[in-house]
Amino acid sequence: MSRVWEVPVHDSTRVRDARIAAREACGESGLAPARTAAAELVATELATNLLRHADGGRMVVNLVEPPDGTGTSVQLFSLDQGPGIPDVGAALRDGYSTADGSLGAGLGSCLRSANAFHLFSRPGRGTVATARIDPEPAGRGAPTAQLPAGGITVALGQAGDSGDAWGWARSGGTLTMLLADGLGHGPKAAHASTEAVRELRRAAHLPPGEILRRLHTALRPTRGAAVTVAQVDTDRAELSVAGVGNVGGRVRTGESWSSLVTHPGIVGAYFPAQVPVRRLPWRPDSLLVLYSDGLPSRWTPPEDPGLLAHDPSVVAAAILRDAGSPARPVRDDTTVAVLAPDRRTRTHDSRF
Incomplete structure (x- = not known):
């Protein structure tokens, strides 16, 4: 949203x-x-x-x-x-x-x-x-609700509408996360990215390549967007990622990060004939970060084990905070979304 x-x-x-x-x-x-x-x-x-x-x-x-x-x-x-x-x-x-x-x-x-x-x-x-x-208060004594995905969105110049949007959905044994960067800025860009998230909820049962094709049809009435779709098959412990446009991604497995390459194009305007799908193992220590091009290109992925084991919303916010500075402000609408295995259980880092 x-x-x-x-x-x-x-x-x-x-x-x-x-x-x-x-x-x-x-x-x-x-x-x-x-x-x-x-x-x-x-x-x-x-x-x-x-x-x-x-x-x-x-x-x-x-x-x-x-x-x-x-x-x-x-x-x-x-x-x-x-x-x-x-x-x-x-x-x-x-x-x-x-x-x-x-x-x-x-x-x-x-x-x-x-x-x-x-x-x-x-x-x-x-x-x-x-x-x-949430719309309803947490029950007394109930545990903190944990989510496998989290993200943060800011708008260029602190505007009210961001052209970026992210969302996630479950379908059986699969968990799918999407980040969309609508072309340009303002309400029309926001409309395109928001439509992408809405369509994801109807198409989460499909594999990433098919989701992108369905999004291409849904976004034709809009100005279009760059979109990356990541899907975890929990039964097969596999991550599949496909993207069209300049939404970036990095995945951590073990103690190393690798970059995910997307295909040129615009979902809703120019869709490539073939969209490569990258498949990677999804382990208990894996972490996926999707980000729009408002994030500085040379941002450094976090290495702090305490942060990486934290709630995805915190990881996303820390990446956004650490990637920018008053001397290097964001140059576009910016979104960071993080997908993690369902292992987050703490509200804080108890070691400090």
Whole structure:
């Protein structure tokens, strides 16, 4: 879903802006007042922490599909490159604070309010937090909902519409993830990429090459998009990837990363006669990253085992944060989507 809210948080006035962004996202997704209040609380706490503990950062708000596929959820991201949190486990407990005058309830309230809350921090390198607010509150005592896929989308110049979109769907023993980059920017590009994600949900039973051909037909009324489709056959432990256009991909197996090559073309406008499909083993330590061309071309894949074993939404947000800087800002709509084996179980890195 291509609606994006991005708020740089470098002074106290932007805490209110982060809260308003969360409220607007909830209005867009149709969340009830109680869930909207939860999102506003999380946004306020995360933005306040950026000022108190990291000397600023940025909040990003996306719309995503909840685990049950019903309705629309609000995903909040907090990104900073500050001093980091020495003890994440302690920071999540009520009463813990390193700031004078604080009650120390901020991160704990985020953990209680969100349906899924994930936090990753490294001393000297900063912190990434993600919180998902679903249409229905999490049951008391229920475990955090874990998803095998996660992503983050930002728009060029902090515009409201991103031309990128990502999504995922299950069909029997297969899990399919897609990233689409609509041609150009703005609402028309967003329309093309959003249509690609919608069609994926109807075509997830097909192999990647066939999904792309079906997308080509569905996107003809739009301006078209670059699209990469990745599919995991869990029964065969195999990953299949096919792409048309300049959506990049990298896959990690063991301790090495390899790049995935896509075929030139435009889904919905110019479709090649043949689309190569690359097949790779999908192991418990595998990780797939798809990214649009807004990410700097020379970005470096993460090697931190703690990060790589984390929730996919956190991995995606950390890649986006670390690939850019004030001296090297994103030059396009940018999306990073991560697919991982169903092994994520923690809300934070308990080693720190």
